[in-house]
Amino acid sequence: MDRVPILKIGDVLLVSIQIDLQDQTVLALQEDLADRIVKTGARGVIIDITAVDIVDSFIGRMFATIASMSRLMDAETVVVGMRPAVAITLVELGLSLGGVRTALDLEKGMRVLGAPLPAVRPGTS
Amino acid sequence: MTAQDVELPIVSNEDVVRVRQLVRAVAAEAGMSLVDQTKIVTAASELARNTFVHGGGGSARVESVVNARGRAGVRLVVTDNGPGIPDIDKALTEGWTSGSGLGLGLPGARRLADEFELDTKAGEGTTVTVTKWIR
Numbered sequence: 001m002d003r004v005p006i007l008k009i010g011d012v013l014l015v016s017i018q019i020d021l022q023d024q025t026v027l028a029l030q031e032d033l034a035d036r037i038v039k040t041g042a043r044g045v046i047i048d049i050t051a052v053d054i055v056d057s058f059i060g061r062m063f064a065t066i067a068s069m070s071r072l073m074d075a076e077t078v079v080v081g082m083r084p085a086v087a088i089t090l091v092e093l094g095l096s097l098g099g100v101r102t103a104l105d106l107e108k109g110m111r112v113l114g115a116p117l118p119a120v121r122p123g124t125s
Numbered sequence: 126m127t128a129q130d131v132e133l134p135i136v137s138n139e140d141v142v143r144v145r146q147l148v149r150a151v152a153a154e155a156g157m158s159l160v161d162q163t164k165i166v167t168a169a170s171e172l173a174r175n176t177f178v179h180g181g182g183g184s185a186r187v188e189s190v191v192n193a194r195g196r197a198g199v200r201l202v203v204t205d206n207g208p209g210i211p212d213i214d215k216a217l218t219e220g221w222t223s224g225s226g227l228g229l230g231l232p233g234a235r236r237l238a239d240e241f242e243l244d245t246k247a248g249e250g251t252t253v254t255v256t257k258w259i260r
Binding site for chain 2: 023024057083084086089092093
């Protein structure tokens with residue numbers, strides 16, 4: 001089974017999903033994230049699904065579970081990069097992911113979390 | 126009429142992913158729009174998981190089909206020899222679940238497909254057929 005790597009940038013844990021998700025992988029990610037939040041004291045989690053071409057009810061529910069779990073450990077979760085076709089399908093499936101914060105891309109997601117973004121290069125302003 | 130006809134076993138979580146990939150490939154080759162591809166692949170994922178989790182495993186057949194009026198589409202037939210579904214109305218009700226899920230699997234797959242057929246017999250198994258036509 002593949003595992004999804006978790007990267008740390010400052011106070012934020014970044015998960016960028018680049019594989020076809022199977023159920024066990026999603027469950028493992030949930031546990032790995034819980035561990036990493038506790039170990040690092042991260043205040044935010046970003047799940048980047050730019051490369052994910054389907055989100056079914058199981059995967060969608062896991063995003064909601066991860067968001068609730070992180071919140072209990074004082075970390076905010078933002079799902080970023082959802083493809084339009086995935087969003088249309090999720091709504092038709094009956095899953096609106098009400099409890100999950102979303103942002104269009106990674107940069108906007110970082111902003112939602114109040115994470116510092118790279119400064120403008122000196123001399124360009 | 127069948128232009129393409131591939132059958133895959135569903136006996137593991139990996140197989141659920143393989144069914145999704147196969148449906149995606151057949152739908153893309155048939156010229157289906159990206160949104161409709163995503164819908165039928167998502168429906169396939171729900172049905173394949175049901176077969177693995179509730180049906181004790183089974184198989185999926187993916188066909189490229191053409192109807193009497195010459196319209197092309199993709200059909201997925203998912204079969205298991207599991208316990209069957211005792212109450213079809215309940216199983217098709219959104220939010221009703223026999224396990225720990227959300228109860229979106231069957232009703233969701235039905236909404237995402239253009240045609241949906243459920244054939245189940247207690248103690249013998251369940252076959253679900255979904256078809257999506259190309260717009």
